Structures are given as C-alpha cells and as structure tokens.
C-alpha cells in the first residue's frame with residue numbers, strides 16, 4: 001500500500017511538473033480552499049499524533065495550527081496528511097500539501113536539491129539509541145555487531161551507517177517504513193537497538209508495552225534541527241510559515257501567553273502593540289492581527305512545548321537546547337518591528 | 338463488373354493520387370501519428386525538465402555514481418555504505434529477483450500438490466486442500482506477510498537461546514544461521530563433474546527415447562540420471578581430497594557471525610508469497626486437470642497403464658497446455674507482489690531503491706522510471722519464456 005501511494009505521488013508529481021504555468025500562489029489557494037494542508041507523521045506522540053476521534057495534537061501540529069490561525073484566523077482549519085518518512089518530500093514537491101511539519105531534519109542536500117525551503121527550527125534534536133535494559137549496555141560504543149531497527153528514508157539511516165563506520169564497528173540495519181513497525185520490530189526482539197532522533201525515542205518508548213524495560217543511551221551522534229518546510233519559489237508563503245514560528249518564539253520572550261495576551265495588549269507597551277499589529281505593516285499579505293491570533297489560539301512556543309513535549313505531557317522532555325536564547329538555549333527569533 | 342475490374346488493374350493505379358490509395362494513405366497517417374506521439378512526449382519531457390529546474394529540484398542520472406551512505410541488510414553482491422546509489426539499484430534488483438525466483442519455485446510445487454490433492458478420492462485430503470485454497474486466497478497478502486513476520490518473530494528465541502536443530506545450525510529471531518561451504522583449490526573439478534553428469538543424462542534420455550520408439554523397451558532414465566548427477570560429483574569430490582571447508586556461524590557479542598544467514602524478512606516474505614500464490618495455482622491446476630476429458634483417462638486405463646502413468650503420460654501433458662497461460666499471470670503477480678517487501682523491511686528494489694535512494698536523493702521521477710522499467714522488463718521476460726514453453730508444449734499435439 002505504501003508503494004502504491006508513493007508511486008501515485010510520483011506520478012502526480014510527474015504530471016504536475018508537465019503543466020505549463022505554475023498554479024496560483026499557495027496563500028491564495030489556501031484562502032480559496034479554506035484550510036491549510038499540512039503533512040505530519042503517521043503518529044508520533046508529542047509531535048503529531050491523532051487520538052481515537054481523529055484529533056491531532058503535538059508540537060509539529062501546533063506549527064500547522066499557527067499557520068492556519070495566521071492565514072485564516074482559525075487554528076482548527078487544518079487538514080492533516082499523515083506521511084511516512086519516505087513519502088514526505090514527494091508529497092510537498094507535488095503540491096499534495098502546502099507545508100510539511102513532520103520531524104524533518106534541515107540538511108544541506110535537502111535544502112539544496114529537493115526544491116524545498118526550511119523555514120526555521122521547531123526543535124533542536126540529535127540522534128540517540130534506545131536499548132533493552134536486560135542487555136546491560138551502557139554506551140553506544142559497545143554496540144559492535146548489533147542489529148539496529150531504523151526507519152527508512154531518514155537522516156537516521158545515514159547517521160547510523162556513518163557512526164558505526166567511524167567507530168570501526170559493524171551493524172545489521174533492519175529498516176521499516178513507519179515508526180509503528182519500527183517499534184514492533186524492536187519489541188519482538190528483531191533488533192537489539194532502535195535508533196532515531198532522541199526526542200522521538202522517548203515518544204516511541206511510551207508506545208512499548210512495557211516502557212521501563214528500555215533505556216536511552218547517553219550518546220548523541222548527530223545534529224538534528226527539526227523544522228517546517230515549504231516548496232521553493234513561493235516567497236510569500238515561505239515568509240508566512242517562517243514568521244508564524246518566529247511569532248510563537250517572540251511571544252514567549254515577551255511573556256505573552258494565550259491566557260494573558262488580551263490583558264497585556266491594554267498596557268500600552270509599544271513592543272506588544274506592534275506584535276498585535278498596531279502601528280506596523282508586516283507586508284506578509286495577511287490580516288494585521290495574525291500574530292495575536294497565533295498566540296490567542298495556539299499559544300507561545302513555551303506553552304506549546306510544555307503541553308506537547310515538556311512537563312505537561314507524558315514525555316517530560318527538558319527544554320535543554322530548546323530554551324530561549326536568553327535562558328541558555330538556542331531558540332532565537334528576529335525582532336518583530 | 339468482372340470484366341471491368343480485369344480491364345483496368347494497372348492503368349488507373351498509375352493515375353490515382355497516392356491519397357486515394359487506402360494503403361498509402363494509411364501509411365501516411367500512421368507516420369503522422371507516430372511523429373505526433375513523439376512530439377507530445379518530447380514536449381512533456383522538455384517541459385518537465387524545465388519546470389523541475391525552475392523549482393530547484395535536481396534532475397538527471399548523475400546521482401547513480403554518488404556514495405549511498407546507508408547500510409543494506411542482505412546483498413548478493415559486494416555492498417558497503419561507501420558504495421554508489423547505482424550499486425543500491427543492483428542490490429535491490431537482485432534481492433527482488435531472488436525472492437521472486439524462489440517464490441515462483443515454491444508456489445508452483447505447492448500449488449501443483451494442492452491442486453492434485455483437491456481432486457483426490459480421499460475425502461479428507463480433498464477437503465483439506467479446498468480449505469487451504471479458500472483460506473489463503475481470501476486473506477489480503479499484506480496481512481499474511483505481517484502475520485508470518487511478526488507472529489513468527491515473536492515465537493522465536495533470542496540469539497543467546499537459539500534452537501539448534503543440527504550441529505552448527507542455529508535458529509533464532511535474527512534468522513537461520515548455517516555453515517557456509519568454502520570451496521578450496523581443486524573444487525572446480527567437482528563443477529566439471531556435475532556438468533558432465535548433466536550432459537550425460539541428456540544423452541541418456543535421448544538414447545532411451547530412441548530405444549523405446551524402436552523396441553518398446555523402457556529404461557529407468559530418471560533414476561539413472563539422478564544417480565549420475567549426484568554420484569559423479571561426489572566421487573570426484575572424494576577422489577580430489579575433499580577440497581571444501583566450512584565457515585561455521587558462532588555467537589559473538591549480540592549476534593551470530595560467519596556462515597550463511599537466511600534473514601527472517603526473506604523467510605516471511607517467501608512463505609507468504611508462496612502460500613498465497615499457491616492457492617491460486619492450485620485452482621489453475623485443478624481446472625487444467627478437469628479440462629482433460631474423462632475419455633482420455635478411461636482409454637489410458639483400458640490400455641493397462643498404472644494410475645501414476647495415466648497422470649504423468651496422458652493427463653498432465655494435456656492439462657499443461659490449459660494451465661500455462663493463467664500460470665504465467667500468477668508468476669507476474671508474484672513478481673509484482675514481492676514489492677510488498679518494503680512493509681517488513683526486506684531490502685527489495687522498491688524498499689532500497691524506490692524507497693531509501695529515492696528519498697535520499699529526492700529524484701522521484703528518475704528513480705520511479707527505472708523501477709517501473711525493471712518490473713516491466715522482468716514481466717516481459719517471464720511472459721516471453723512462458724510463451725516459448727507454451728508453444729513447445731502445444732507442438733506436441735498431433
């Protein structure tokens with residue numbers, strides 16, 4: 001079934017590229033359609049995960065919602081398109097989705113050769129290993145000869161190969177299509193270790209029938225800046241997606257939350273006034289109160305982090321690198337003025 | 338009228354303009370059509386290239402020589418992380434061919450057995466065979482693949498607690514590990530002996546057929562040939578001082594190393610494909626056998642042929658002609674179905690090349706084009722072979 005959808009997407013892509021003129025801008029088609037088509041994972045707690053009623057939640061989902069709030073004034077006007085790692089870029093290139101927000105690492109070759117643009121970094125991650133406790137392994141350097149469960153079409157697949165090669169170790173890659181299958185492969189004992197972006201290891205661990213049997217090894221073997229991306233060649237849309245995330249980060253820095261933003265706006269602080277669209281023309285081509293709508297409906301970066309990944313979630317991930325720049329982390333957004 | 342036509346066969350034809358001559362006119366139209374089709378194709382390709390370029394997507398086949406950088410669990414040729422994407426194509430292709438060829442072999446054997454069993458006079462055997470067909474034909478193949486993979490994986494022990502059915506053979510969740518024969522110097526002689534034995538068997542078969550035609554005497558060709566093909570290489574092997582050592586698997590660290598391995602992904606896919614396709618083949622075989630008229634069997638029995646001989650000499654040769662065409666399409670289905678491999682991580686062409694390579698390079702159009710070409714070529718080759726086989730079978734008809 002995966003093969004069919006991939007083939008179909010590729011065929012659609014071939015067709016769409018044979019067309020003569022490019023279609024209207026993404027913003028126009030989103031407005032006309034009335035919702036944003038956002039590519040997400042097939043189900044990864046904390047980032048994008050559907051509940052049993054089909055409602056999606058997660059950090060990546062909140063970025064989609066922010067873009068919908070900014071462009072359409074309603075955060076829930078999003079259609080989520082679940083994609084596995086292999087399908088995601090083709091889906092974006094062929095126009096099946098307007099933006100991809102799916103734990104995707106920003107790399108040179110992806111940015112350079114896929115015809116896509118990364119708009120920012122939602123989460124600074126790095127690759128790690130999850131291993132069953134009873135093997136008694138303390139470090140990734142003891143993994144010589146291990147069988148490793150990996151998801152196909154990821155940077156993970158390449159980093160793992162590099163890491164074992166660099167450290168003169170051998171490994172047996174067992175490669176699956178979706179994270180569900182990868183977890184099952186690990187659980188059934190097909191592999192000794194599961195490797196993925198570290199934050200996702202925590203997310204996958206809670207999918208295990210007995211999470212306390214598995215531990216995450218201390219090594220981080222790569223840089224994985226995860227962020228949203230859009231098709232190359234539509235600068236208007238690129239700016240909107242880029243600034244939707246920046247607005248969330250700036251809001252946290254300015255102390256604006258979904259709960260207090262209405263009250264804060266009455267205080268006559270020029271920074272906050274500009275944030276809410278007073279006395280400033282953003283030039284983004286969307287309603288002046290776009291940033292206010294994002295914070296009001298979705299919340300600031302910190303709120304989203306806490307709700308999906310941090311203490312307000314089952315994952316309980318530390319802010320770490322993802323704290324604001326003035327709190328010892330890397331999250332930094334250009335000023336809104 | 339007759340005379341009219343006879344009078345002017347050549348004279349007016351020199352006068353007709355060529356567009357009044359239907360044959361020539363048709364030719365012109367066909368040439369125009371072909372040119373038109375090519376023009377449209379050329380236009381589409383040019384446009385696609387231009388659009389891809391303007392959207393910043395890399396095109397062309399240069400990626401085939403770039404380093405792939407990812408590992409593949411099973412490879413019939415030399416492969417490492419530093420091999421090229423072109424090499425991943427070859428690895429995937431060979432893995433597809435491997436599982437398809439083995440699948441076709443096992444599905445055919447199993448399908449013939451079940452098909453014949455369905456017609457058995459033994460009530461239980463016939464009922465079991467039809468239950469098999471009904472069950473496996475009606476469950477989606479993907480589910481069957483998942484079943485064999487995950488259900489069987491869970492049933493198998495970890496490497497440290499492997500089953501050991503024979504000395505140096507280990508079965509665990511990582512696969513079946515066996516000693517690998519390592520031919521030493523002098524082993525070529527054994528191959529030569531095998532070749533000679535096969536050639537000898539062919540000559541023997543021809544001779545015995547001639548003799549039977551001439552004298553009616555039978556010669557036990559199959560048994561002699563079998564003895565020859567197994568015996569001769571064995572004797573040579575023994576005489577040349579057993580030039581063979583075994584590389585034995587041994588548990589080191591996490592896994593067994595050395596020896597030969599059948600990975601569970603291959604086993605599960607093979608079992609699922611064979612069992613599923615065998616259900617269809619069984620039906621084809623049953624209908625093929627039933628298509629041979631009863632009079633034939635009765636006549637053969639009346640001549641005093643044994644039941645086995647009736648089947649082998651009268652029924653099967655005739656039913657094969659009915660069986661081959663639908664059998665061909667089952668083979669083609671099996672080859673195409675083998676691409677479900679990607680669901681359980683068997684590294685076939687779709688998983689390795691149309692999956693990982695496509696994703697890492699982003700060159701969907703080139704990669705999918707090559708992949709489709711492979712399936713098309715494989716299918717055409719199999720059909721061509723089966724058609725050849727079919728005409729050979731049909732020629733026997735008198």
Ligand SMILES: N[C@@H](CCC(=O)N[C@@H](CS)C(=O)NCC(=O)O)C(=O)O
Pocket residue numbers: 040041042043044083084085102103104105150151153154155156177178179180182195196197200224226
């Ligand atoms: N960040 C990496 C890996 C992203 C990735 O696909 N991670 C897996 C976890 S192993 C995932 O989220 N899978 C969910 C899915 O396939 O739906 C990349 O961009 O290549």
